Amino acid sequence: MKYIWQFALLCLLQALIFNNLNLGGYINPFPYVYLMLILPISLGRVPILFIGFFLGLVIDIFSNTGGIHAAATTLIAFYRPLYLKAQFPREGYELTALPHLKTFGFAWFIPYATIIVVIHHFVLFYLEIFRFQEFFHTLLKVILSSGLTMFFILLAEYLFVSSKRR
């Protein structure tokens, strides 16, 4: 149930703070995808899809963007179980394991988070602009914004995830 609180908190943070960060028009971080990263591994694929969809939809409502956030989060919700399966550790996942930095270590968490964040931002920014005219401009936005989002995610990992909780 703590995920419901995290859901609400991340949505509000995104709408009230991160949406108002204005860094030269190139960098819009979307740290709300953090929720998609930390959902339990044991969670079924269909529930994850719906959580992703509704998370994106709430952000869309706050930022007047139609369905682009929902489209991007649904895509990463679809991709996440595939990635987790491909990266299956030799000894298998513990059924209750949460995909945190401290559970699996740097070498596992960084690629996992980066791939998902970059896919999300890539889809998001290209859907937002909906044309390839400003291709490299948009690509630069994707890269810079993903970097900042990763920074916030790692910050959250260090600040709020105690090692006791695995």
Next chain:
Amino acid sequence: MFFVFLFLELICFSLIVNNNTFHRASVLSSSNRLVGNIYDLNNGITEYFKLKSINDELAVENAVLRSLLNESKYISSSRKLSVTDSVSRQHYTYVPAKVVNNTTDRRSNYLTINQGILQGVEPEMAVISSNGIIGIVKDVSKNFASVISVLHKNSSISAKLADTEYIGSLVWGGGDPKVAKLMDIPNHVQLAEGMLIRTSGFSSMFPSGINIGTVRSFNVAQGDNFYSIEVDLFTDMSSVSMVYVVNNLMRLEQTELEKQAQSDDE
């Protein structure tokens, strides 16, 4: 599982397409009541940090308005006539509103303001500030409205080079929120940096003669018949707080007539 994914993505794309059609009252926007109230609450807190600049802005505007009052004019004739003015009918009325949410760093930016249907705000009304233009109302709820900012990829506003009769359309190319582009000015026009650009009044939304900005730079691409002009906007879109919604009392009449002319063509 894959079909659930496809199904959800289809919903998303239909939402995106819906959102791009201009005048659709959608529930899923920040004019929605719950979202509007959250933004209003947030604005109640952050507003205090902007009070000084808001005050300055309002004071300047008060001064300008005061100078327009009859009391501040010197009547040179000693004879006083009571005249009921039948020539100038009221054409526009204004609803003051406060911006409760605003972005400038997206490719398509929106504002949310704290006035809605109950205060007479309707979709397609223009929004201006004391400095210049802001945007056009998209959706309204009882007490809130979402506004398509000038800084939106589909925003296109009819603009005129002041002191000439040349009309172009003002669009925004992304990036710097202080710079927009003026299109469709033919290349034989004499241009100079710093020339004033105002609204043309050709659309049924903006009154004519509202300041937009000044010419920042201009050039003609090889083989092109039109200038590409960069415009310094007067409004600093990233710090707007008090705006006015413009109600054109004759808008319906004008749009009906124009619609009829178009349908006669077909």
